Amino acid sequence: MSKETAPRSRDRAQDDLRKALDRLKSGIPQDPDLACKAKAGKLRINPTTVAKEAGRARTLIGYDGCTYMNIRTEILATRERAIPTVSFDQVVQTLRADVSRLKEEVTVAMSRVAAMQLCMHANIRKAERRVAEIERTHGVRRDGPVAESVAAESVVRKVAGSKVVSIVAKGSQRRPDRG
Known part of the structure; x- marks a missing residue:
């Protein structure tokens, strides 16, 4: 060497x-x-x-x-x-636990959205019934698709929050509430 x-x-x-x-x-x-x-x-x-x-x-x-x-x-x-x-198996185990937790969170979020939609639809039906009641009380008539569209064009609805305050026909004076 x-x-x-x-x-x-x-x-x-x-x-x-x-x-x-x-x-x-x-x-x-x-x-x-x-x-x-x-x-x-x-x-x-x-x-x-x-x-x-x-x-x-x-x-x-x-x-x-x-x-x-x-x-x-x-x-x-x-x-x-x-x-x-950290071994590969430990990483996989941690990631699987994360995926499982996230799936549960998505399921909970989706059920909350579904509950909110049910509430919203119930409130819409309740508001439509209230509008129909007020229209009957104030003498506005809706008898079909044509009458309904005419009524919709000739009636102004005043809304405060989620409650209908009053319905006034366009071009007419406000009618006093019947009690």
Whole structure:
């Protein structure tokens, strides 16, 4: 081995270890065993897993005073501040619970809308009966489609809120309420 190839292989090993550590931190290892552990949420970052991911000997980073102490220190620091991993199954379970909750909320909202529509239709029928009663009281006559359209054109309804206050025929004086 020449003097030039030794530093290159040393740099290559260090690069491999650093890239392996980055892949493990991001949760996407290339090693099949480690990828399976990452998917299950059981992947731990330690010198052994980094060496396995890099395809290098564990002794390069496995003990105090090892060849790549700076990478070992970085691995141990990562292990101390490790973020809890979330497995694919946990994410799916959480999303399914969210979907179920949202479906329930939609069902409740739709039933509220249906109840409001029933109330609205009941109020419309009640208002139509009240209008018909007031029209009878004030002598306005609606006998069919033609008479109804004529009555609609010749009658002005004064409405306050949801109650009909009075009905006055266009061009005539307001009739006093009969009591």
